[in-house]
Structures are given as C-alpha cells and as structure tokens.
Amino acid sequence: LAMAGMAGGAAEAAPVSAAGKSEFVSVKKTHFARKGKTYYIAGANFWYGGYLGSPSGVGERARLRKELDTMKALGINNVRVLAVSEKTEMSSAVRPATTNGPGKYDEDLLAGLDFLVDELGKRDMTVVLYLNNFWQWSGGMTQYLNWFEGTPALDPNVTRDYDDYMAKTARFYASKDAQKEYRGTIKKIVQRVNTINGKPYRDDPVIMSWQLANEPRPGNGKAGDKEKAIYTTWIAETAQYIHELDKNHLVSSGSEGLAGSAQDAELFMASHSTKHIDYLTYHLWPKNWGWFDSKKPVESWDRAIAKSRDYLNSHIDMARTLGKPIVLEEFGLDRDGASFDIKAGTSIRDRFYGEVFGLIQSRAANGDPIAGWNFWAWGGAGRAANADYWWKQGNDFMGDPPQEEQGLYSVFDSDASSLALIKEHAGKLRALQK
Numbered sequence: 323l324a325m326a327g328m329a330g331g332a333a334e335a336a337p338v339s340a341a342g343k344s345e346f347v348s349v350k351k352t353h354f355a356r357k358g359k360t361y362y363i364a365g366a367n368f369w370y371g372g373y374l375g376s377p378s379g380v381g382e383r384a385r386l387r388k389e390l391d392t393m394k395a396l397g398i399n400n401v402r403v404l405a406v407s408e409k410t411e412m413s414s415a416v417r418p419a420t421t422n423g424p425g426k427y428d429e430d431l432l433a434g435l436d437f438l439v440d441e442l443g444k445r446d447m448t449v450v451l452y453l454n455n456f457w458q459w460s461g462g463m464t465q466y467l468n469w470f471e472g473t474p475a476l477d478p479n480v481t482r483d484y485d486d487y488m489a490k491t492a493r494f495y496a497s498k499d500a501q502k503e504y505r506g507t508i509k510k511i512v513q514r515v516n517t518i519n520g521k522p523y524r525d526d527p528v529i530m531s532w533q534l535a536n537e538p539r540p541g542n543g544k545a546g547d548k549e550k551a552i553y554t555t556w557i558a559e560t561a562q563y564i565h566e567l568d569k570n571h572l573v574s575s576g577s578e579g580l581a582g583s584a585q586d587a588e589l590f591m592a593s594h595s596t597k598h599i600d601y602l603t604y605h606l607w608p609k610n611w612g613w614f615d616s617k618k619p620v621e622s623w624d625r626a627i628a629k630s631r632d633y634l635n636s637h638i639d640m641a642r643t644l645g646k647p648i649v650l651e652e653f654g655l656d657r658d659g660a661s662f663d664i665k666a667g668t669s670i671r672d673r674f675y676g677e678v679f680g681l682i683q684s685r686a687a688n689g690d691p692i693a694g695w696n697f698w699a700w701g702g703a704g705r706a707a708n709a710d711y712w713w714k715q716g717n718d719f720m721g722d723p724p725q726e727e728q729g730l731y732s733v734f735d736s737d738a739s740s741l742a743l744i745k746e747h748a749g750k751l752r753a754l755q756k
C-alpha cells in the first residue's frame with residue numbers, strides 16, 4: 323500500500339498470481355468465470371456512481387454507501403458506470419466533468435471513482451467502466467471534436483437533428499488529435515492507482531471490464547462502407563491498446579447491437595469478431611426505437627414485445643456464432659402513462675422487465691451465451707427537483723442523465739414492485755452460478 327499516497331499516478335503493477343487471477347472476471351468460451359464458478363451479471367446502470375463517491379462538491383458518500391447496500395440486498399452484483407466525462411458548454415451535459423480540457427483532470431471527481439471501486443470491493447460487486455460517450459450528456463465524442471476540430475459540440479436536444487448529430491460525432495474515430503487525447507485519458511484511468519486503498523486499477527478484480535464508450539455508433543443509419551470500416555478498425559485498435567495497458571481485465575465496446583450498428587448484422591459481427599473484444603454487449607430500447615408508444619400501451623404492446631423478443635434472441639444467436647458471451651447491459655421502459663412522476667405506476671415497465679428477465683433466464687439456463695443483464699437505471703434515493711423534470715447542476719443524480727427528464731427510466735427505491743422483480747430474477751441468475 324506504499325503507493326496509497328500517490329494521487330492516481332501510474333504505478334508498476336505487480337504480476338498477479340494464478341490464484342489472484344481467478345478473482346478477475348474472465349471469459350471461458352461463451353461464459354464468464356469468476357472465483358472458479360460461472361458468473362452471471364444481475365446488474366444495474368449507475369452512471370453517476372463515481373460522482374457520488376467524490377470527497378467534495380457533488381460527492382454524497384453516505385448516499386452512495388446506502389445505494390450500494392440497497393442494490394446488494396436485492397442481489398445486484400454489478401454496476402455499469404461512467405468513468406470519464408468532458409467539460410462542455412452543452413446544457414444537456416452533466417456538470418462537473420472528470421476532464422476539464424485536454425489533459426486537465428478533476429482529481430476530486432476521479433477520487434470519487436476510487437471510492438466507488440473500493441466500496442464495491444467491500445460488497446463483492448463488480449463494475450463495468452465506460453471511458454467515453456457517443457452521446458452528449460457527458461460531453462463525449464462531440465466535445466473531443468470541439469476541442470480538436472473546432473466544430474461545435476452538438477446537443478441533439480437543441481439541434482433536434484439526431485441524424486446530423488450521429489454522422490458528425492462519428493468523425494471522432496478518424497480524428498487523429500481526438501484519438502491521441504482519448505488514448506491519453508484511457509491511459510490515465512487504466513493505469514490509475516486507487517487513492518482510497520492504494521490498489522492499481524489494473525490489479526483490482528472489482529473492475530470487470532473497460533468499455534470503449536457508451537453506445538458507440540458508426541454514424542447514422544445511412545453510414546457507408548467507409549464509416550463502417552473506420553468504426554471497425556477503431557474498436558479493434560482501441561481494445562488492443564487497452565489490453566496492452568492492462569493484462570488482467572476484459573474489454574467490451576458498449577455497443578447497442580444492431581441498433582448501434584446501422585441495423586447491419588454483418589457490421590455488428592465483423593466489428594466484434596476481433597480477439598481484442600472479449601464479450602459482446604447489447605441494449606434494448608422499445609420506446610426510444612419507436613416500437614412502443616407509451617401513450618398507447620395497449621395498442622403498441624404486442625408489436626413492442628414481439629420485436630423485443632426477436633432482438634433479444636437474435637443477438638444471443640450472433641453471440642453463439644462469434645463464440646463470445648453477450649450481456650444485455652441496458653434495457654428500460656417508462657412509467658405508466660409516460661409519466662416522469664415518481665408517484666406514477668410501473669405496471670407496464672414491470673411487465674416488460676419480467677418478459678426480458680424471463681427470456682434471458684431461460685436462454686441462460688439452456689446454456690446459451692447470454693451472461694446476464696443490467697437494467698437502465700438505478701434512481702434509488704434520487705428525486706427530481708424541478709417541475710419540468712429537467713436536471714440542473716446541484717440537483718440529485720439519478721438513473722436518467724441530464725439529457726433526459728429526471729424520472730423517465732429511473733428505478734427508485736420506492737418502486738417496490740420493480741425492486742421485487744429485480745430481486746427475484748437476480749436470485750434466479752445467481753442460482754445458475756456453478
């Protein structure tokens with residue numbers, strides 16, 4: 323622990339013993355292994371976990387401990403967390419940010435990540451850390467382009483043009499200067515020494531995997547061969563770079579699957595066949611993708627659930643073809659009546675969660691390469707502060723990042739029926755771990 327005093331500087335990682343190695347989540351053919359057993363993910367999205375861990379400013383360490391205790395009691399064993407954010411003018415982005423400008427880091431916020439990782443270790447939980455964001459709510463790739471290409475950081479909540487946003491943001495992958503800075507930040511985080519417990523991140527089995535970004539896409543639905551080739555190369559080369567920095571941890575892309583691959587199954591397969599990507603990820607968003615109309619739930623339910631089942635199954639089948647585990651690391655639906663109000667019911671969302679949990683459980687029990695789920699997203703004790711449900715700096719963090727209404731997809735600590743479902747199905751997945 324001699325390095326405990328180092329403020330997150332790089333450190334020579336001691337070689338991990340074979341016994342120590344089994345502490346890390348690893349891939350055994352099409353399943354995860356951890357501590358000598360198969361490992362299934364019964365997880366939550368908790369993007370702001372590092373923010374709550376900060377020693378000052380936005381930090382709420384007592385709340386963080388309570389949220390982790392609540393999740394642990396439900397049988398949640400993994401959280402998926404934003405590790406890096408970029409300071410930006412965009413109103414839809416979280417403030418503060420871990421990166422205040424190229425090479426300028428907020429050590430207080432990064433100490434929050436240290437605290438989160440340490441607290442997760444105390445609870446035998448694991449974490450997936452994403453190192454960038456295709457979307458604007460944490461600055462992300464569009465902010466890198468603002469820094470290095472001089473283009474405006476685009477906020478689709480302002481431009482109202484997602485197609486334009488996606489096409490322009492994908493230029494990140496081919497921007498040499500942006501990639502240089504991104505890799506510098508990756509190195510800073512991956513080689514960080516935890517300032518709470520003195521452990522180099524590289525040697526900490528609490529971390530399950532490094533994730534290239536949240537929902538990286540090759541562009542918009544009209545992405546051409548050139549964009550797809552750039553995207554495929556970016557995934558392989560960035561994943562390889564991370565493995566060069568860290569011999570112990572898994573690397574994943576953060577892809578949504580087909581929805582994040584211009585609906586091109588060949589692209590999804592080709593961009594994830596690289597040996598440097600250890601497992602596959604996918605996300606399921608019936609409302610965002612226009613399959614479900616939460617203002618007309620009865621009329622749109624059958625179509626939404628049929629398309630959801632097909633999406634869930636087809637990606638498990640692609641995982642089998644690629645011979646890698648796959649995790650459904652995001653899925654969600656809004657509250658009854660499309661309300662953001664915590665007092666609104668969750669009967670439709672509960673039904674959707676039950677369908678997703680049930681399908682994954684049966685495919686997993688069948689030995690298929692589905693390794694679990696993370697619902698989107700943990701709201702816990704967070705509460706919306708404003709009548710219009712938009713986030714403002716200083717308001718509680720909750721499952722919905724600042725680009726969305728606070729309450730849209732969050733699962734709160736008062737949503738008893740949802741928590742009961744999560745507990746039931748986390749237990750069923752855990753029972754498969756042999």
Ligand SMILES: O=C1NC[C@H](CO)[C@@H](O)[C@@H]1O
Pocket residue numbers: 457536537605607610652698722723726731
């Ligand atoms: O990664 C994501 N996927 C969908 C979430 C809900 O719309 C969104 O908040 C987030 O950007």
